[in-house]
Amino acid sequence: xxxxxxxxxxxxxxxxxxxxxxxxxxxxxxxxxxxxxxxxxxxxxxxxxxxxxxxxxxxxxxxxxxxxxxxxxxxxxxxxxxxxxxxxxxxxxxxxxxxxxxxxxxxxxxxxxxxxxxxxxxxxxxxxxxxxxxxxxxxxxxxxxxxxxxxxxxxxxxxxxxxxxxxxxxxxxxxxxxxxxxxxxxxxxxxxxxxxxxxxxxxxx
Numbered sequence: 767x768x769x770x771x772x773x774x775x776x777x778x779x780x781x782x783x784x785x786x787x788x789x790x791x792x793x794x795x796x797x798x799x800x801x802x803x804x805x806x807x808x809x810x811x812x813x814x815x816x817x818x819x820x821x822x823x824x825x826x827x828x829x830x831x832x833x834x835x836x837x838x839x840x841x842x843x844x845x846x847x848x849x850x851x852x853x854x855x856x857x858x859x860x861x862x863x864x865x866x867x868x869x870x871x872x873x874x875x876x877x878x879x880x881x882x883x884x885x886x887x888x889x890x891x892x893x894x895x896x897x898x899x900x901x902x903x904x905x906x907x908x909x910x911x912x913x914x915x916x917x918x919x920x921x922x923x924x925x926x927x928x929x930x931x932x933x934x935x936x937x938x939x940x941x942x943x944x945x946x947x948x949x950x951x952x953x954x955x956x957x958x959x960x961x962x963x964x965x966x967x968x969x970x971x
Contacts, residue, residue, distance in 0.1 A: 769791055772785075777808065803825050842865065945963075
């Protein structure tokens with residue numbers, strides 16, 4: 767634990783090689799130390815070694831998935847993001863569901879669970895999961911926008927317009943919401959307003 771604490775101090779000071787050295791020593795003493803594995807993943811992320819970050823997070827998960835679920839920063843979600851970019855959507859769905867089971871009050875875990883369901887076109891499950899996220903943290907980035915996206919994808923344009931108006935009232939620079947609003951208005955035969963929304967989206971992008 768002293769080595770892990772020392773590594774955190776080195777990381778805060780930007781002395782990443784020294785932090786890495788301390789963590790490598792800690793892991794040589796105990797290769798199953800979850801705290802050391804997570805810190806080693808954080809150092810890998812800081813230096814842009816995302817493959818290394820994934821490898822250390824995988825090891826930490828195998829040691830103690832509950833401890834990973836309770837981490838106070840976004841390292842677990844950065845790990846999920848890398849797996850998702852690698853095309854492992856179904857595995858990320860499963861991992862996110864386990865994270866939620868260990869930390870049911872973590873809005874970001876629920877967002878990731880909903881996002882994976884969304885990508886797999888499981889819209890009603892995704893909606894319920896996003897809503898769980900929003901009930902914990904209504905201001906969580908993208909959750910309201912993604913709920914509106916589901917309504918657009920389900921062609922429920924009346925509901926989509928209501929949701930998008932709320933999103934844009936709070937996030938007027940949300941380009942994706944303006945794109946979805948343009949699509950929604952076009953399908954509701956509000957062509958001129960759809961054009962305005964599309965132009966706004968283009969300006970923001």
